[in-house]
Amino acid sequence: MALSRDQIAMRIAQEIKDGYYVNLGIGIPTLVSNYVPSNIEVMLQSENGLLGMGPFPYEDSIDADLINAGKQTITTVPGAAFFSSAESFAMIRGGHVDLTVLGAFEIDVQGNIASWMIPGKLIKGMGGAMDLVAGADNIIVTMTHADKAGNSKLLEKCTLPLTGAGCIQRVVTDLAYIEIKEGKFHLIERAPGVSVEEIISKTAGEMVVSGNIPEMQW
Amino acid sequence: MSGLDKVVTSYDEALAGLQDGMTVLAGGFGLCGIPEGLITTIRDMGKKDLTIYSNNCGVDDFGLGLLLHNRQIKKMAGSYVGENKIFEQQMMDGSLEVELIPQGTLAERFRAGGAGIPAFYTATGYGTSVADGKESRNFDDRDYIMERGIVGDFAIVKAWKADRYGNAIYRLSAQNFNPIVATAGKITVMEVEEIVEPGELDPAHIHTPGIYVNRLIQGTFEKRIEQRTVRQG
Numbered sequence: 001m002a003l004s005r006d007q008i009a010m011r012i013a014q015e016i017k018d019g020y021y022v023n024l025g026i027g028i029p030t031l032v033s034n035y036v037p038s039n040i041e042v043m044l045q046s047e048n049g050l051l052g053m054g055p056f057p058y059e060d061s062i063d064a065d066l067i068n069a070g071k072q073t074i075t076t077v078p079g080a081a082f083f084s085s086a087e088s089f090a091m092i093r094g095g096h097v098d099l100t101v102l103g104a105f106e107i108d109v110q111g112n113i114a115s116w117m118i119p120g121k122l123i124k125g126m127g128g129a130m131d132l133v134a135g136a137d138n139i140i141v142t143m144t145h146a147d148k149a150g151n152s153k154l155l156e157k158c159t160l161p162l163t164g165a166g167c168i169q170r171v172v173t174d175l176a177y178i179e180i181k182e183g184k185f186h187l188i189e190r191a192p193g194v195s196v197e198e199i200i201s202k203t204a205g206e207m208v209v210s211g212n213i214p215e216m217q218w
Numbered sequence: 219m220s221g222l223d224k225v226v227t228s229y230d231e232a233l234a235g236l237q238d239g240m241t242v243l244a245g246g247f248g249l250c251g252i253p254e255g256l257i258t259t260i261r262d263m264g265k266k267d268l269t270i271y272s273n274n275c276g277v278d279d280f281g282l283g284l285l286l287h288n289r290q291i292k293k294m295a296g297s298y299v300g301e302n303k304i305f306e307q308q309m310m311d312g313s314l315e316v317e318l319i320p321q322g323t324l325a326e327r328f329r330a331g332g333a334g335i336p337a338f339y340t341a342t343g344y345g346t347s348v349a350d351g352k353e354s355r356n357f358d359d360r361d362y363i364m365e366r367g368i369v370g371d372f373a374i375v376k377a378w379k380a381d382r383y384g385n386a387i388y389r390l391s392a393q394n395f396n397p398i399v400a401t402a403g404k405i406t407v408m409e410v411e412e413i414v415e416p417g418e419l420d421p422a423h424i425h426t427p428g429i430y431v432n433r434l435i436q437g438t439f440e441k442r443i444e445q446r447t448v449r450q451g
């Protein structure tokens with residue numbers, strides 16, 4: 001069975017370590033915050049100028065001056081800090097954020113990522129995505145393995161305009177956990193009940209499968 | 219305004235000298251921390267062919283979207299801008315020129331412009347369409363592209379409180395681009411919720427020192443929320 005959005009988030013949450021500063025993108029990455037183990041301390045960075053993002057507010061504590069990068073009303077946790085956009089991207093571009101989780105349209109075997117623009121469709125802009133992929137060493141990309149028509153999103157070469165070149169090493173899809181090195185995908189884990197053959201058939205880029213591939217656990 | 223006192227009492231005075239074709243830098247993130255009254259005044263002044271640098275471009279009937287609606291913007295430069303239909307229409311029919319800038323690069327371009335730095339190198343955008351036509355250079359085995367600092371004819375920003383000298387503090391995430399935009403205007407106009415006397419704000423807590431601020435006006439703010447999200451309970 002392909003993983004649900006929440007199950008993907010649960011798997012990614014296992015990669016968050018005690019003391020991490022983490023930037024979570026919009027969509028599935030946002031769900032990751034729901035599954036951070038309660039016995040570790042983590043600070044969530046929001047690129048509009050906040051470290052220490054908390055959950056959504058209750059109705060009576062909404063504050064128009066307190067939003068996240070998705071422009072949603074939010075709260076802060078004790079120990080939070082506000083700062084300017086330049087400071088925020090100094091953290092991101094200077095490599096100070098420990099883990100970045102973001103979505104994508106396509107990934108290829110060279111670690112290229114396309115996530116911001118589909119030619120012919122409305123172009124809204126890259127926001128902070130290009131800074132995040134260029135600035136972070138530790139990035140996890142999350143997306144569905146194939147699009148709704150069944151076309152693989154894990155390619156030999158990205159077809160869409162790139163967000164960053166050669167910067168992605170880890171991908172968690174609804175079918176698998178994959179690492180990228182030396183110009184190839186490497187299958188590390190598979191979703192429970194999903195066969196290696198199915199994953200390979202839905203992966204357009206070259207995939208290395210060595211030994212027995214374990215199922216994800218959580 | 220006299221001496222170091224930056225306070226002006228009318229919006230006309232706040233934006234005096236704004237001309238057709240000028241470059242205006244605007245603070246804010248989405249609709250959070252935007253200089254609402256200054257934007258409305260630019261609309262009412264009817265100045266045209268403006269180049270706007272701002273992270274976003276408002277919504278159809280609020281924020282910088284008001285200037286789009288009035289066809290006053292010739293070029294919009296920002297990181298994420300397609301959140302209004304008018305924007306989409308004007309971009310598609312070719313009447314609006316658009317420059318998309320990675321958010322961190324935009325922030326750093328304001329910072330550099332305000333600090334007298336004409337250009338800098340960043341890895342952001344290398345190997346993408348953002349790098350097209352830009353100088354690139356390798357430092358320590360990594361490739362970078364050159365980006366230019368930005369200086370605007372006017373910078374318009376919103377702060378929470380400022381003293382009459384323009385020493386200002388921002389509230390929560392309404393800070394965002396405002397402090398760096400404030401540094402990068404030939405004329406920086408700041409709109410605030412409250413003006414206090416010099417000495418009332420703790421000097422150690424000032425975000426924007428008054429040296430960057432040319433004109434200061436007290437406004438009233440709607441503070442519209444773009445994505446109202448709540449927890450149940």
